[in-house]
Amino acid sequence: MTVLEVIQKSAEFLARKDVDSPRLQTELLLAHLLKLPRMKLYLNFDRTLSDTELDAVRELVKRRGQREPLQHIVGSTSFCGLEMAVNRNVLVPRPETELLAEAGWDFLNSRGSSRHEEAQTQPAKIDQSLLTSAATALDFGTGSGCIAIALAVKCPGARVVALDASADALAMARQNAGRNGVSERLEFFHGDGFAALPSGFRFDLLISNPPYIPSAEIATLQTEVRDFDPHGALDGGPDGLDFYRLLAGRAGEWLRPGGKIMLEFGDGQAAAIRKFFAAPGWSVEAVRADYTQRDRILIARWH
Numbered sequence: 001m002t003v004l005e006v007i008q009k010s011a012e013f014l015a016r017k018d019v020d021s022p023r024l025q026t027e028l029l030l031a032h033l034l035k036l037p038r039m040k041l042y043l044n045f046d047r048t049l050s051d052t053e054l055d056a057v058r059e060l061v062k063r064r065g066q067r068e069p070l071q072h073i074v075g076s077t078s079f080c081g082l083e084m085a086v087n088r089n090v091l092v093p094r095p096e097t098e099l100l101a102e103a104g105w106d107f108l109n110s111r112g113s114s115r116h117e118e119a120q121t122q123p124a125k126i127d128q129s130l131l132t133s134a135a136t137a138l139d140f141g142t143g144s145g146c147i148a149i150a151l152a153v154k155c156p157g158a159r160v161v162a163l164d165a166s167a168d169a170l171a172m173a174r175q176n177a178g179r180n181g182v183s184e185r186l187e188f189f190h191g192d193g194f195a196a197l198p199s200g201f202r203f204d205l206l207i208s209n210p211p212y213i214p215s216a217e218i219a220t221l222q223t224e225v226r227d228f229d230p231h232g233a234l235d236g237g238p239d240g241l242d243f244y245r246l247l248a249g250r251a252g253e254w255l256r257p258g259g260k261i262m263l264e265f266g267d268g269q270a271a272a273i274r275k276f277f278a279a280p281g282w283s284v285e286a287v288r289a290d291y292t293q294r295d296r297i298l299i300a301r302w303h
């Protein structure tokens, strides 16, 4: 069978299994197997696959037909141009979360420069934190480590702390930090929310994509999400908003004055979350939309 025939047959099979974008998914699986960039497949349409290659592609396509996410099958995904290994212990990073990470590194970099200027122009105000770090960030619920790692890569002067309740997720995040060369500037903590952190830490930025699916809705999600993303990465409590209540109530204690919180949330949750951050100490600066123009990110400043 040629490359083109395999693509056609496999795409038909995946379409029958209700997999989204079956042709693209097939091409990505085949490109992974043949270790080629996807576009190079087009130059190899007439190439005949060996029996071993055919067996291997059948196995990959079968797994995708059982709705295992492509990223789990190939073992990694791209996030902000960085490669992140993923498995069943971590949420597969989503494209909209890249927008959150980008807002985070823009702020951290500007915060780093303004502190640097302050240190230069008002030496009397220099305190230990100005000398020891440009800016610090906490990634609350780091999963694969994607946000924390992107911040560390894009803000070379920053120190980044990441926490998660899942030890297995943290193992993957550590591996991803190493793979992206930022292990030195990342610290990982294991535990339930703020209880994971030593007291006394203060951050310029608290960034999080917390679990936000209402518990009862998890059973209705797409198979790839429901059966393959970890339950603990999805379940946001009865109304999906448990983590936003917690963060609006407690995050201020962990932020430096003028620090910010940046949170991803689910479609339709913006109004409720805005209300939590109408609390004293917070000013909501922006609610931003994702690529489909749905509000998905809240940015609030701590006084």
Ligand SMILES: C[S@@+](CC[C@H](N)C(=O)[O-])C[C@H]1O[C@@H](n2cnc3c(N)ncnc32)[C@H](O)[C@@H]1O
Residues within 6 Å of the ligand: 090, 091, 092, 093, 094, 097, 140, 141, 142, 143, 144, 145, 146, 147, 163, 164, 165, 166, 169, 191, 192, 193, 194, 209, 210, 211, 212, 232, 233, 234
């Ligand atoms: C939606 S996932 C986000 C993962 C990653 N930051 C991303 O954006 O792809 C939420 C993460 O929060 C973690 N988590 C859930 N409950 C937690 C808790 N009480 N304390 C700390 N982390 C928690 C989960 O284990 C999961 O890794």
